[in-house]
Amino acid sequence: MSAATSPSERRVSARIGAISESATLAVDAKAKALKAAGRPVIGFGAGEPDFPTPGYIVDAAVEACRNPKYHRYTPAGGLPELKAAIAEKTLRDSGYQVDASQILVTNGGKQAIYEAFAAILDPGDEVIVPAPYWTTYPESIRLAGGVPVEVVADETTGYRVSVEQLEAARTERTKVVLFVSPSNPTGAVYSEADAKAIGEWAVEHGLWVLTDEIYEHLVYGTAKFTSLPALVPALRDKCIVVNGVAKTYAMTGWRVGWLIGPKDVVKAATNLQSHATSNVSNVAQIAALAAVSGNLDAVAEMRTAFDRRRQTIVRMLNEIDGVLCPEPEGAFYAYPSVKALLGKEIRGKRPATSVELAALILDEAEVAVVPGEAFGTPGYLRLSYALGDEDLVEGVSRLQKLLGEAKN
Missing domain, CATH: 3.90.1150.10 (Aspartate Aminotransferase, domain 1)
Structure with missing residues (x-):
């Protein structure tokens, strides 16, 4: 050397x-x-x-600033009241029933994505990444020791990959498939039938799925958002959902996201966060609580x-x-x-x-x-x-x- x-x-x-x-x-x-x-x-x-950001959310944050309760450390995995509200919101919006113990509140969606990959990947594990992809996904996979394997879709398919493409990319090292709908950067939305086919393919081959639902409420025309673990219940024990308040409530700067997954994975990711950042800002968490507990006007x-x-x-x-x-x-x-x-x-x-x-x-x-x-x-x-x-x-x-x- x-x-x-x-x-x-x-x-x-x-x-x-x-x-x-x-x-x-x-x-x-x-x-x-x-x-x-x-x-x-x-x-x-x-x-x-x-x-x-809507005024009622800002008002909740102002009140939190004045409350000495939120001037101290709180649980690394998130405020219990926020985790409970996220569980209720997930059932309301996705039809996916989860327990608060399956939720980790993170510093935005990016931290949720990294911690999810870090919790389930070992060095050399492959993750199938449909492209075009959001620029952070491959970097998070590499940081976690994984290997991103790109599967490219273009404008001729509306930027949606097929089960056949995913199967062609699968190897003995494949552990996870990334699923994003609606998509950043393309705005593509998978139909319920196509999403179900991908979920069932993942179950058939024992693969994990990480699904990013951050744009769940931003769909147009006849397009419909579908949550993969709600659509394919057999997937739930090997599915991690990433979400947050940034896009839905115009809260990009507040930095509150979360991941939902099996309890053992969430516990492992929480342990990681306890050393990396401790709890998310309490003021931002209370703002997020107001957001997810409120209406969608x-x-x-x-x-x-x-x-x-x-x-x-x-x-x-x-x-x-x-x-x-x-x-x-x-x-x-x-x-x-x-x-x-x-x-x-x-x-x-x-x-x-x-x-x-x-x-x-x-x-x-x-x-x-x-x-x-x-x-x-x-x-x-x-x-x-x-x-x-x-x-x-x-x-x-x-x-x-x-x-x-x-x-x-």
């Missing part, structure tokens, strides 16, 4: 050094920095509702706005020659293919990748988008339509103008 690579010389561990920065947060940070410098940048990068209002914006962005993107954008059925993202634009001349440049195209768009149109490379599928762009209607129209109009100049 050379001196340059010896443990004593290595400043950052190989494990952590291999992690890439969150591409979505990086794009959002760059857009905000340019905006702060006076440039009229419109950002489609962050998956963050543009609505304020606020999300219904947001969903109406997102649906309107969804239709607008898809129509406008598909008016651009060389852009093909399937209609998303959930979440708040459009994921157009821009493969037909790559290699064409745009203002004196010929972007060969969607990374280069996204950089050109930011420089020339002052619009921030996330390239498909961040989600495992080069040749695409992700645009969040969780921004104001006027900014959305202005931003996509700039794209139409710039990309409309593309020539061979």
